[in-house]
Amino acid sequence: MEKEIIITTTETVPQREVAEILGVVxxxxVRAKHVGKDILAGLKNIxxxxxxxxxxxxxxxxxxxLNRMxxxxxxxxxxxxxxVRFTTSQTMAGAAELLAYGTAVRLR
Known part of the structure; x- marks a missing residue:
């Protein structure tokens, strides 16, 4: 079984101490809009x-x-x-990148 790791938006993990900072991960x-879904979205917009x-x-x-991070x-x-944080940016018309990032650490 693969080891589960803790994911948190806070700077610390309760009752644990950061032993080593491994770096930013x-x-x-990148997702593009789907023409068929755009039509439905346009109707709902009305x-x-x-x-x-x-x-x-x-x-x-x-x-x-998140899973890639x-x-x-x-x-x-x-x-x-x-x-852990999330951010988005438009990469081209109709497509956007969603980025998850945080600091990987080892705990005591």
């Missing part, structure tokens, strides 16, 4: 309400970026990733 994914197609796409993108942390032998 990243995970990213009547209002949540655009579930985009909510699902962004949720999936966050999880993929965790994979990088495990390669370094980390026990945890602290100070």
């Amino acid at each position: 990243f995970g990213n994914t 009547v209002g309400g949540e655009i579930e197609e985009y909510t699902e796409m962004l949720r999936d993108a966050r999880m993929e970026a 965790i994979k990088e942390a495990k390669k370094l032998g980390a026990d945890a990733v602290v100070n």
Whole structure:
């Protein structure tokens, strides 16, 4: 069974001490809008309400970026990733990058 690591948005892990900082780890994914989903989103924009197609796409993108970040942390032998953050940026018309990053650490 693969070792689980702690992921937190805080700078510390309660009842644990950082023994070693291994470095910043990243995970990213670039997603493009889907023409069919754009049509549905346009219709929902007229009547209002949540655009579930985009909510699902962004949720999936966050999880993929987070899992890629965790994979990088495990390669370094980390026990945890602290100070985890997410950011997005438009890479081209209709496509955006979602980036997860944090500091990989070993704990005592």
